[in-house]
Amino acid sequence: MDRYESGREGDAPAAGFAPRRAVTTIYLPEGVDAHAERPSRLGEHSTGVGCLYVPRLEQADLSVLEEIIADSYRRVTG
Numbered sequence: 001m002d003r004y005e006s007g008r009e010g011d012a013p014a015a016g017f018a019p020r021r022a023v024t025t026i027y028l029p030e031g032v033d034a035h036a037e038r039p040s041r042l043g044e045h046s047t048g049v050g051c052l053y054v055p056r057l058e059q060a061d062l063s064v065l066e067e068i069i070a071d072s073y074r075r076v077t078g
Contacts, residue, residue, distance in 0.1 A: 003038055014076040023053040028072045038068050065066070 016027035
């Protein structure tokens with residue numbers, strides 16, 4: 001459970017995915033910027049502050065996606 005400066009507490013997933021018709025969303029709690037150049041090697045995608053949007057997983061470099069998710073998980077749980 002995380003405690004914020006405001007005193008509020010809450011649980012958040014260490015890795016999150018939302019498969020949708022148009023894109024698969026990968027939630028990165030520490031933000032996309034924490035992953036340096038990796039998203040540029042992923043293939044077609046777009047980003048938000050804390051999300052990667054991948055329109056076609058079959059065309060993405062899944063080894064890069066695995067690196068991003070594993071690194072994100074380590075950062076959040078480590």
